[in-house]
Amino acid sequence: MTVLAVIPPSEHVHWWFATGVLLLGLCLLARAVVGPEVWDRRPWRRYLWPGLTFALGMLMFPVMVLFTSSTLHMLAHGVWAQVMLLAGAASLGVAAGKLKHPAWNLAVPFALFVSGLSFLIHEQNPWLYSRSSFGHHMAGVVLLIGGLFPLALAWRPRWTPAAVGYALVFVVIAIVLFADRDVAPIFGHLDPDAGAPHR
Amino acid sequence: MRRTLALCALVVLALPAQAFGHASIQASSPSSRERLDRPPREVTVRFDQSVKVFPYGIRVYDVKGHQRAYGWRTLDQGRVISARVRPLEKGPYTVRWQALSADGHAVSGVFTFGVGVAAPPPSDAFGAVGPTTTEDVVRWLLFVSLALLIGGLGFRLLVLDGPLPSRLEGRFTVVTLIGAVGALEVGVAAFLLRAQGALQLPFALFLYGDLSPFAYDTRFGMAFVAMTLLLALVIALVFLAWLTERRVLLWPAFGLSIALASGLSLSGHSAVDRGASTWSQLADWAHLVAACLWAGGLAMLLVVFLSAPELRRRSFIGFARLAPVLIAVLIAAGTYLTVLRLTSLDDLWTTGYGQVLLVKLALVVAALAWGGVHHFVVEPRLDRPGLLARLPRSLAGEAAVGMAVLLLAAVLVNAAPPVAPADATETAARVQAAP
Numbered sequence: 001m002t003v004l005a006v007i008p009p010s011e012h013v014h015w016w017f018a019t020g021v022l023l024l025g026l027c028l029l030a031r032a033v034v035g036p037e038v039w040d041r042r043p044w045r046r047y048l049w050p051g052l053t054f055a056l057g058m059l060m061f062p063v064m065v066l067f068t069s070s071t072l073h074m075l076a077h078g079v080w081a082q083v084m085l086l087a088g089a090a091s092l093g094v095a096a097g098k099l100k101h102p103a104w105n106l107a108v109p110f111a112l113f114v115s116g117l118s119f120l121i122h123e124q125n126p127w128l129y130s131r132s133s134f135g136h137h138m139a140g141v142v143l144l145i146g147g148l149f150p151l152a153l154a155w156r157p158r159w160t161p162a163a164v165g166y167a168l169v170f171v172v173i174a175i176v177l178f179a180d181r182d183v184a185p186i187f188g189h190l191d192p193d194a195g196a197p198h199r
Numbered sequence: 200m201r202r203t204l205a206l207c208a209l210v211v212l213a214l215p216a217q218a219f220g221h222a223s224i225q226a227s228s229p230s231s232r233e234r235l236d237r238p239p240r241e242v243t244v245r246f247d248q249s250v251k252v253f254p255y256g257i258r259v260y261d262v263k264g265h266q267r268a269y270g271w272r273t274l275d276q277g278r279v280i281s282a283r284v285r286p287l288e289k290g291p292y293t294v295r296w297q298a299l300s301a302d303g304h305a306v307s308g309v310f311t312f313g314v315g316v317a318a319p320p321p322s323d324a325f326g327a328v329g330p331t332t333t334e335d336v337v338r339w340l341l342f343v344s345l346a347l348l349i350g351g352l353g354f355r356l357l358v359l360d361g362p363l364p365s366r367l368e369g370r371f372t373v374v375t376l377i378g379a380v381g382a383l384e385v386g387v388a389a390f391l392l393r394a395q396g397a398l399q400l401p402f403a404l405f406l407y408g409d410l411s412p413f414a415y416d417t418r419f420g421m422a423f424v425a426m427t428l429l430l431a432l433v434i435a436l437v438f439l440a441w442l443t444e445r446r447v448l449l450w451p452a453f454g455l456s457i458a459l460a461s462g463l464s465l466s467g468h469s470a471v472d473r474g475a476s477t478w479s480q481l482a483d484w485a486h487l488v489a490a491c492l493w494a495g496g497l498a499m500l501l502v503v504f505l506s507a508p509e510l511r512r513r514s515f516i517g518f519a520r521l522a523p524v525l526i527a528v529l530i531a532a533g534t535y536l537t538v539l540r541l542t543s544l545d546d547l548w549t550t551g552y553g554q555v556l557l558v559k560l561a562l563v564v565a566a567l568a569w570g571g572v573h574h575f576v577v578e579p580r581l582d583r584p585g586l587l588a589r590l591p592r593s594l595a596g597e598a599a600v601g602m603a604v605l606l607l608a609a610v611l612v613n614a615a616p617p618v619a620p621a622d623a624t625e626t627a628a629r630v631q632a633a634p
Contacts, residue, residue: 054435061431065424068410069223070306071391078387081431089438096442124304 007066017063018177020056024049025170032163046095054088057081076122080115087111105154109147112169116143135180142172222246222300224308224409229294231310231412232318238287239312242268242294249277250298250306257282260293260325267292289315293325300407307400308409310416320417327397330613334392338609341385342491343602345460347378348433349488350495352453358496358517359503359510360446367507372441374502378495379437379456383430390414390423422462429459460487463612479539486532490608493525494601501598504591511587519574526567533563540616550617559607566600573597 027049031039040046060081068074090107093099119140125133146169152162226245229235242257252273257280259268270283280298292314297307311318321327330338351374363371394413395405414420433452440448464483496518503514537556547553573593580586 058431058435061428065414065427068414070407071394071410072406074410075387085431085434092442098442 010067013063013067014177014180017056017060018174020052020059021170021177022174024052024056025167025174027052028167028170029164032160032167035160036158047092050088050091050095052088053084054092057084057086057088060084072122076118079118083111083114102154106151109151109154112143112147112150116140116147119143132180135176139173139176139180142169142176146172222248222250222298222306224306224411227294227296227310229312231321231416232312234313234315234317236315238314239284241281241283243274243279243281244296244298244308245275245279246298246300246306247278248300249273250280250300251277252280253297253299253305256280256297258295259284259287260295261287262290262325264325287314291316291319295324295326297404304407305404306407306409307398307404308412309398310412321412322393322397322417322419324397326399328399331392331396334389334396335606335610335613337385337389337392338612339606341382341389341463342487342605342609343494344378344381344385345456345487346491346495346601346605347374347498348382348495349378349453349456349460349491350493350497351375351378351499352437352449352456353492353521354496354499354514354518356449356453357521358499359514363510364507367503367510368441370502370506371499372437374499375437376434379430379434383427383434386423386426386430390420393419418466422466426459426462429455433459457488460484460491463487479536482532482535482539485528486536489525489528489532490601490605493522493529494598494605496521496525497594497598497601501591501594504587504594508587511590512581515573515581515587515590516578519578522570522574526570529563542617546617552611552614552616555607555610555614559604559611562600562604562607566597566604569593569597569600 031045031049058081060077064074064077064081067077087108087110090099090104094104117140119136123133123136123140127134127137146165149162149166149169152159153166156162223246224244225247228241228243229239242259244257250273252271254271255266255268256271257268258266259282260266267285267287268282269285271280272282273280280296290313291311293309293311295307295309297305300306309321309324311321311324313319351371355371355375390410390413394408394410397413398405398408400408410420412420414424433455436448436452436455440446440452461480461484464480464487500514500518504511541547541553541556547557577586577590577593
């Protein structure tokens, strides 16, 4: 298994994606604070977060095919890769004016719902079983509920509370991703069945 | 809101150190596909977290299916499971392991090693089942998807280069993306089916099955990894070409699509069977690419006929110029591969592989005759009123025959070619010599 030698540790990958998701959240938060008119004054800024989402989707494909310790994980990573690509592509198309049908605005909430379901399905332990199970449950629930914000924005694009909530979904997901694979040897597992703390 | 967010962050950060959900294999001894000079006394599997060993948690099978492991135990605070092994003779062996992960899930896997001989890939492990009808269908869908992708891009660049009406450009992008995304999804399904065939686990356990040996130690696994990554890149390039209206991006997408088709050739019969060489792999690749360009090109021609009447004549003539080149490559490479894989002419009617090949050849002849009519009869008469409007049905028929040819190609890829008498004798002798 020589390929294993070049694969980065799982926690590093989580941190990289956490950074990307945090940038995404900060972009959306800035847009929500200053308003779409000010944000879109520079044309490139319209493409910033859709482009970042698209890029994150592309980067998830190597994770899908290189982290194959279980079928469930491979499928979950594959789902995230594809919905991020879809959400990014649809948002880029809308930003560029090439996709005009209002239904394309539903791509982002769809991606969030599917991602949330994927988090919940691939984590089959209860909330307080271990740190990672808590993180997975939290991410799943936040994405499922958070999907309502872009859904609301599809009908009322200038509703500031929804825009702020939408941005905060990504900030929370970034925090979960940073914490989910923290290797610091603090505390133990909550559930005795989780075994001895490791790494 | 901010207070809640800060509280959530604190709760998450205060939770205990990580668990990876369920245990993942880190290493094994012998390692996957390792060739040993001396038989091992013990087989061990190391995990990234503690596990519990099942009775018969590690089973070591010889080629006849005799189980050789005993004395199961855990070591290193439960991170390692091991089993003693009765004395092994020269030959290939299969290790099937299963452990209870700390999170309560049973994790499973399979790998092979050889004592004095090369180890077979995990997909050929003892107990693995061969390609099923489902795999034939999945392989066919993969070919059809690749045909839409490669044929669509080839048609756009080689037959209808230049600006197109936006409606047709949009349809071309949709067809090509359906091909690319379809190939991606079907590729995943094909990989999982092959792994399931080797792991031999019920669905619930298969969800926690270790796929690493298949992804890294088999030709089809490496082809899956490479093809998935290239397909993702192709999807991005096709989308960006449409978004930015930069047709130049389609060229790298076309090049990558052709390159990724080689994954199938490098992991198929042409890479491992009798007579396999660089030439056989190149011939297989050229055969596949020409078939995809031809069948997918026909599908794209149909799209043009249905959505842009003003371009019917130009596209028909353009494709008629490209088709003879594709057919020449298809026939030359196909003949070479047939000669290579069949041991004698009567294999065509005495073996299952030969019979499928015979039906495929008949369909290819029918498709060529159909194409010949289009080329030699229809093309000189294109100016006749109403002829172009009647062509879509005929094109759909030719494309349907092309798709049927791809189905038989899929069956052939999953079937084993006939074995030469000398090879069969050698195999029989090897089996008899095995313990």
